[in-house]
Amino acid sequence: MNTDQYFDPLVISRLSNLQLRARHVVEGLMSGVHRSRSRGFSVDFEEHRAYSPGDELRHIDWKAYGKFDRYLVKQYEDETNLYAHLVVDASASMDFGDGPLSKWAYAATLSSAMSHLLLGQSDSVGLVISHETEDVQVPPKSIRKHLLTLLAGLQAATPGGGTGIARSMLDLAERLKRRGLVVIVSDLLDDPEAVEKALKLLCLKGSDVIVFHILDSVELEFPFEGLARMDDVEIDRNITVECEVVKRPYLGLLEEFLEQTRERCADLGVDYHLVSTAEPLDRGLIRFLAWRSRSRV
Amino acid sequence: MSFQFLHSALLWGMGLVFLPILIHLLRRRLVRRYRLPTFEFLLRTQRRITNRSRLRNWILLFLRVCAVGIIIFLASRPLLETEGGVAGVGWFPEHTVAVIDNSASMAFETGKGSRFDVSKRAVRRMIEDMSDADRMSIAATAGEPAAAPLKELKREDALAALEQVRQTDAKGAPARVVRHALENASPKAGRRNIVVFSDFARGDWESFQIRNLKQWNPHVHLQFVRVAPEAGVEDLSFQDVKMKPWPPKAGFSFTIGARVFNRGEEQKSKVPVRLYVGEELQETIEVDLEPNGASPVSFRVNAPEKGVLYGRLELPEDNLSATNRFYFAAGIGKRLRALVIDGDPKRGLQDSETFFIVNALSAAPLGGESPVLTRVVASYELNNVPWDEYDYVIACNLGRWPDRAKQGLRSFVEKGGGLFWATGELSNDKAAGLGWLPATAKVPVTLRPSRSLKITQGEEAHPVFSLLGINGGRFFSALRLARITPLAPARGGRALLELPDGAPVLVVGSVGSGQVMVWGSTCDRDWTDLAVRPVFVPFMRGVSDFLGGTHKGVSSSADAGEAFEIRAPVRRVGEAIQIRGPAREERAIQFTEKASGSEPAPAEGLRLGKAGSGGAVAYYRDAYRAGFYRVLTPDEKHFVAVNAPASEAKISPVEMSIFKEKLEKLDVRDLPANDSDPLRSILRLIDLGALLFLALGGIFVAEAFLADRT
Incomplete structure (x- = not known):
């Protein structure tokens, strides 16, 4: 099998089971690499x-x-090296995708793969599935069986409702008692000020924060033509637009939003990664591993 | 200012301007639905651009509607009509044909010159207004050759050509000229205009019809300019002029009757109508005329004994002088002179052939005179005969006669004189030395039983038989011939009368310029009963007319604009004669040979008029003004009376409604006589094509700019 196919969203989309998806991705990532694990001694x-x-x-x-x-x-x-929390946005806006994987599916697959990797390195991994008002939380553990719990949590979640990613991050920040890693997987379509505030709090708690900003290629490119009625996915509202007319200003506003987010993250020392659902999954994971290796050093 | 369209039917396509609106509405109905998580950005975008975008969209829609409208407008070739002449606006060269009505009615005085003068002033202004690229052609409704090519002239040449156009007293042919202009206007020019200046008098325009034009060119703008209509139609004119008998007989009186017509709206009393004979006032009659009424006048005039009679009827001067005079001229009939030679003078009077012949030729109606003067001479008197004083000779049973006379007779015949040679016991062509006759005579023979005569087949229409009416042969079938001199046609001679078995009895042929007839019997009662038969008189008069020519009076009149014919003996072919017109202008015309026809050429002198054929003929084609045209020769004095055609007296304009029925694309404007700028009465058609192209280009640029901005 060509290694690229491990990360191809189209190939992944054919795997219905999240566990299989996670393993598929991680195996692809590790294929050809020395498989010795850096697992520590344990009593x-x-x-x-x-x-x-x-x-x-x-x-x-x-x-x-x-x-x-x-x-x-x-x-x-083993003694855990790292306490990692994966905060995955499960708002209705994540249930959108023009490609083989929706944003939610992409985010869940990415989170699963990261969990797989982290647990494989005896890191403790917790999960927060963010909804508008309350979250589904899985406390961090480092045992390998915990992966199944995490995956079950992700698989059980159904994206819907409004965005509560900022609130989820704030809640997590308040609960954190140890320094660790917080991975945010979201489209960040929330109040930017609230998101910034939550990120700031997480950083103040001493956590390393990685943001995987998941957006669909449709959102990034606005490929529509002609006259179109646009429906909001979270709120019941719509507008009719001349796509050719609004495309340029829309992309301008989106770029402005992404740039602001990127700058805020940079200011806070947050590792920010914009990920399109059309991209192969390994890119996000490589970024993550790169960060992980840096943090080990 | 108004629009004209060359392809107005395409304007129905204007409904397509709603196409962009329709597309817009259809697109709104075909809106597609999408979900978008980043809706908030779209919402903010939409709020920001809504007003500007909406305005831009409306402008775009407007531009597209305009573009469709302009394309359809362009396809229908719009022309903007403005006053001020036909000169182009510089985009395309114009070719203009100025058609000037120069018929008699256009001489109507307006106070600012005649209508013709007003027309010429307007055309002059048009020419001065031309651009250097424009071309002008000048055409006149009267006096132009039927198919003269349209010369495309520059400004200076057009001015010169305009000066050549003259007022005539002739009838115009506007339909012919307008048709010719329409069919020949330059196809190279961007725009073609035909501007017709006329009074639209009924005389010329009632019969105007160009509806059946072979090829109506929509690119030619035809407009009619009614010249000085405010001047009215106040005019006195002669109508129905009749002269009886005409041409008059020498020394007899004749009557001139006419109706004087008042076309004005005022009653006129004691209008003097004058009759001039020659240059002398003969009589004046005063008539009272009701508005639009007519009054008859009648004059009695004595014709002179010989020569030419000419004169005129005249009304007081008014706005249209061409209809105020009626000219007449006629040549008074000349009597033929016949020399009758008695070859056997010893016989008694009533036994003599000359007795019967002279009586037949001298026959005249009651109270009238014979057209033939006869002189009888004996054969021995022939030495002293002045041959040139006679029109023809009748020789009866001529046996022995002086040799000098033989030469004289032959010379007389060869120069155009006529000869009727009747045979008899004494006559013998060898003995008479007449070997040049068109028939040879043999020894006389007696016919037992006597025979009748018949006209040779194919010769029934010969002028000799012209007085016998239809089926003249029946007269000859009743004749009896007991003895004849058998004839054999020779030297081109042919039989006119023959026995039932086909033996020729009357042979005709030419000798030099003269005509000779040989009769194979006698003209008394010895050999035949012809002389006592009723057919004898008309037969001999036919012979007389044929040999001597019909020297009847000739009416010498023509309508202005018509060519008249002058005929002369064939020997005058190549000779030139001068004609002097009413304005004392002189012009030479030349005689040419005309094919022989039913009527013989005059033996001598000239014959004026249009009738007849044969001999030498000269045509005068320049009689465009009314008046007398004199033939100037040292020994002759001839007149041709030329009058404006009677139809030219009908100067009231045609009803425009009738006119419109005849010409669908009618565009008539008035040109007042006192208009200081006549161009105001002439429409300028500006082709909006280039302008619309520019506008369309601008719209496309703006549309592309706005569409790109979206």
């Missing part, structure tokens, strides 16, 4: 897993070998 045994080449021989559980006649490696609940 609390958690589980066995099959030996794979690259594992240190000293970690082989010889007793288990004697018992099961196959190489098993002991895994321990």
Whole structure:
């Protein structure tokens, strides 16, 4: 399989299961890479897993070998290096997409893949699925089984209602007791001042914040033509526009919004990434891993 | 100022201006729905641009409507009508044909010159107003050759051509000239105009008809200018002039009758009507005339014994002088002179052929005179005969006669004289030395039983038989011939009368310029009963007319504008004669040979008028003014009376409604006589094509700019 296909939204869209999607993406990302994990030593045994080449021989559980006649490696609940919170926007605006993946599907797949990676590195991963008024929260854990919980949470969520991403970030900031990583996956179609305020608070709490700003190619390019009636996806309102007439000013306003967001993030030291749903998923993940490796250093 | 359209039917396409609006409305109905999460940005965008965009959209819609309208307007070729002449505006060269009515009625005085003068002033202004690229052609309704090519003239040449156009007393042919102009206006010019200046008098325009024009060119603007209509139609004129008998007989009186017509709205009393014979006032009659009424007048005039009679009827001067005079002229009939030669004078009077011949030729109506003067001579008297005093010779049974006379007779015949040679016991062409006759005579023979005569087949229409009426042969079938001199046609001779078995009895032929007839019997009662038959008189008068020419009186009159004919003996072919017109202008015309026809050429002198054919003929085609045209020759004095055609007296204009029926594209404007700027009466058609193209280009640029801004 061509490695590009691991990240192609079209290919991913054919995988219905979020777990499969996450694994698919991560496997694609790791294929060809040395698979030795940078897992730390642990004192609390958690589980066995099959030996794979690259594992240190000293970690082989010889007793288990004697018992099961196959190489098993002991895994321990490692000390967590990092407390990561994934805040995924599940507003109605995320339930939009012109391509194979909607913004929500893209965000969920990206979050799943990141969870996979983080958990694979024994980081604790928590999840906040942001709705307009209240969030679905999954507390951070570092055990691998936690991935299933996270994925189940994502899979169970249905995007809808208004945007509450700023509020969710504020709530999270208030709850954070340790420094860690906060990954925001949202279209950020909320009050920019409130979003800035929430990001600022997260930063003040000492967290590293990564923002994956998910937008659909339709939103970014406005490819409509002729006379069109535009419906708001969150509120029941619409306008009729001459697409050729409004295209340029619309894109101007959008660019202005993106630039402001980018600048605010830069000012706060927030790692900002604008991601189009038409882009392959690995780009977002590579950015994330790049950040992760920087943070290790 | 108004619009004209060359393709006005295309204006129906103006409904297409609603097409952009329709498209706009249809597009609104075909609006598509989309969901957009970034709706807020769109909303803010829309708020910001709504007013400006709406205005721009309205402007765009307006421009598109205008563009469609202009395209349709352009296709229908709009022309802006403005006053001020026909000169172009510089975009395209113009070719203008100025048609000037120069018929007799246009001589009507307006107080600022005649209507013709007013027309010429207006045309002069048109020419002065021309641009250098424009071209002008000048055409006149009277006096122009029928198919003269239209010369496209520059300004100076057009002015010169205009000066050549003259007022005539002739009838105009406006339909012919306008048709010719329409068919020949320059196809190279961007715009073509035909401007007709006329009074639209009934005389010329009642019969105007160009509806059946082969090819109506929509690119030619035809306009009519009614010249000085305010001058009215006040005029006195002669109508129905009749002269009886005409031409008059020498020395007899004749009557001139006419009606004097008053076309004015005022009663006129004691209007003097004068009769001039020659240059002398003969009589004046005063008549009272009701408005639009007529009154008859009648004069009795004595014709002179010989020569030419000429004169005129005259009314007091008024606005149109051409209709105030009626000219008449006629040549008084000349009596033929015949020499009758008696070849056997010893016989008694009543037995003599000359007795019967002279009596037949001298026959005259009751109280009248014979047209033939006869002289009888004996054969031995022929030496002293002045041959040139006679028009023809009748020789009866001529046997022996002087040789000098033989030469004289032959010379006389060859110069155009006529000869009737009747045979008899003594006559023998060899003995008479007449070997040049068109028939040879043999020894006389007796016919037992006697025979009748018949006209040779194909010769029934010969002038000799012209007085016998239809089926003249029946007269000859009743004749009896007991003895004849058998004839054999020779030297081009042909039989006119023959026996039932076909033997020729009367042979005719030419000798030099003269005509000769050979009769194979006698003219007394010895050989035939012809001399005592009723047919003898008309037969001999026919022979006389044929050999001597019909020297009847000739009416010498013509209508102005018509060519008249002057005929002469064939020997005058090539000779030139001078004609002096009423304005004392002189012009030479030349005789040419005219094919022989039913009427013979005059034996001598000239014959005026239009009738007849044969001999030498000269045509005078320049008689455009009324008056006398004199033929100037040293020994002759001839007049031709030329009058304005009677129809030219009908000077009231045609009803425009009738006129419009005849000409669909009618455009008539009035040109007052005292208008200081005559161009105001002439429409200028400005082709708006270039202007509309510019506007369309501007609209497209603006549309593209605005559309691009969106």
